[in-house]
Amino acid sequence: MKLHWRLALASAMAAAVSVIVVIVAAYLITCRRVESAMGQFDGYPDVSPRGVLAGLADIDDLGWPFFAVALGGLVLSGALGWLAARTALRPVGAFKDAARRVAATRDLTTRIDISGDDELASLARSFNAMLDALERSAKAQKRLVADASHELRTPLTAVRTNTELLIRGGLSPKDRDEVSRAVLGGLEELTALVSDVVELARDEEPAALVETVRLDELVRREVARASRHWPSTSYSVAVEPAVVRGVPDRLSRAVANLLDNAAKYSPAGSRVEVSLRDGVLTVRDHGPGISAEDLPHVFDRFYRAPEARALPGSGLGLAIVGQVVDSHGGSVSATAAPGGGTLVRLALPVG
Numbered sequence: 250m251k252l253h254w255r256l257a258l259a260s261a262m263a264a265a266v267s268v269i270v271v272i273v274a275a276y277l278i279t280c281r282r283v284e285s286a287m288g289q290f291d292g293y294p295d296v297s298p299r300g301v302l303a304g305l306a307d308i309d310d311l312g313w314p315f316f317a318v319a320l321g322g323l324v325l326s327g328a329l330g331w332l333a334a335r336t337a338l339r340p341v342g343a344f345k346d347a348a349r350r351v352a353a354t355r356d357l358t359t360r361i362d363i364s365g366d367d368e369l370a371s372l373a374r375s376f377n378a379m380l381d382a383l384e385r386s387a388k389a390q391k392r393l394v395a396d397a398s399h400e401l402r403t404p405l406t407a408v409r410t411n412t413e414l415l416i417r418g419g420l421s422p423k424d425r426d427e428v429s430r431a432v433l434g435g436l437e438e439l440t441a442l443v444s445d446v447v448e449l450a451r452d453e454e455p456a457a458l459v460e461t462v463r464l465d466e467l468v469r470r471e472v473a474r475a476s477r478h479w480p481s482t483s484y485s486v487a488v489e490p491a492v493v494r495g496v497p498d499r500l501s502r503a504v505a506n507l508l509d510n511a512a513k514y515s516p517a518g519s520r521v522e523v524s525l526r527d528g529v530l531t532v533r534d535h536g537p538g539i540s541a542e543d544l545p546h547v548f549d550r551f552y553r554a555p556e557a558r559a560l561p562g563s564g565l566g567l568a569i570v571g572q573v574v575d576s577h578g579g580s581v582s583a584t585a586a587p588g589g590g591t592l593v594r595l596a597l598p599v600g
Contacts, residue, residue, distance in 0.1 A: 340369040344376060357384040401442060408435040446565070462500060464491040464597065468525050471504045479512035488525035493597045495577045500597075503573040506566040507532045507593055514591070528599035535590040539583065547583050570595070 340361075347361050357380055361373045411432045414420065420428065465488040472484050493500070511521045511534035522533040539547060548571035567583075574581045579597040586592040 340373065344372070347376070351380070357387055401439070404435045404438045404442065408432055408439065411435065442565070458496045458498075459494055460497065462493050462495050462497050464493050464500070464528065464530070465489060465525055467497065467501055468504055468523065468530060471501060471508055472523055474505065475508040475512060478509070481517040482512040482515055483518075483520045484508070484523055485520055486523045488523070489527070491525060491528050491599055493528060493577070493599060495597070499573045500577070503570045503595070504530065506570050507595065510566050511536075511591070511593075528597050530595040530597075531592060532595075533586050533590060533592045535586075535588075538585055538589055539591050541585070544583055544585070548581065 343361050347359050351357065351359050359380060360377050363370050363373045363377070411428045414428050415425065415432070468488050469486065472486050476482075476484055507530075508521065508523070511532050514536040515521060515534045516536065519535045521535075522531075524531045524533075548567045571581055574595060574597070577597055579595065581593065581595045583591055583593045
């Protein structure tokens with residue numbers, strides 16, 4: 250039963266019980282007083298009715314009993330109403346205790362037991378859903394920090410070691426140039442990694458930056474950029490006009506990551522096929538493909554297949570793609586392409 254119906258029923262019952270008690274008490278008091286007044290005429294059967302009325306008129310002390318009964322009825326009504334409200338609103342105390350426990354212990358695993366289907370049960374479900382979201386967010390943040398710390402350790406160590414070699418001196422010009430290039434390469438890797446981590450640390454797209462985007466034009470621009478960056482890879486493009494709502498820079502980053510990832514895992518001289526139709530972007534490469542065991546994890550943070558660990562990169566490119574697509578209300582998936590290679594589908598709401 251809904252909460253407002255339960256409260257209404259409880260209040261009605263409390264009022265009804267109080268009225269019944271007041272009426273019965275008043276009736277009993279009146280009867281007793283009348284019987285007492287009539288008792289004085291029992292020995293005088295010839296007394297006229299006027300004398301009986303005169304006797305009843307002498308009853309002048311009914312006021313205080315009725316006042317006491319009315320006051321008692323009000324007290325009883327209030328007590329019953331308080332008891333009904335306390336019973337109906339008992340789950341609110343559970344909400345208060347759970348919120349206080351979470352604030353004091355920061356334990357996001359706390360949940361409220363749900364029973365029934367009234368408004369308070371719906372509120373409990375919403376409260377538990379909020380705690381689920383907070384718990385997932387906290388775990389994701391901790392995992393991101395732990396993974397980023399692990400990934401940063403290796404390039405930082407390499408840069409520090411090479412820098413110490415340069416400071417000590419005693420290297421031949423050839424070795425010094427090689428170590429200097431290694432330092433620059435390590436710094437570039439660190440810069441890219443920090444940039445990717447900052448991208449992943451973003452929660453949702455600011456509403457002020459959302460605008461109408463011509464996705465087909467954005468794809469053409471990113472294909473032109475990727476062609477310059479990966480001269481050994483050719484791109485075939487077939488796009489149809491498509492308009493989406495989103496943050497242009499973030500969408501560009503997602504498309505660029507897909508194109509770069511396809512080129513990075515494609516052999517020299519191969520072709521990457523790019524298609525856009527009905528708001529669905531597909532990028533297909535002709536590389537070695539991704540094993541069935543790795544496909545479910547390609548959009549996870551810092552995940553890299555064993556055969557890809559020797560290649561440059563942080564393992565965050567596709568994770569950024571997944572985050573951007575989720576924040577724009579779309580979906581992305583990777584499957585094995587017929588004949589070899591990988592086919593990635595990115596779908597965004599059109600219009």
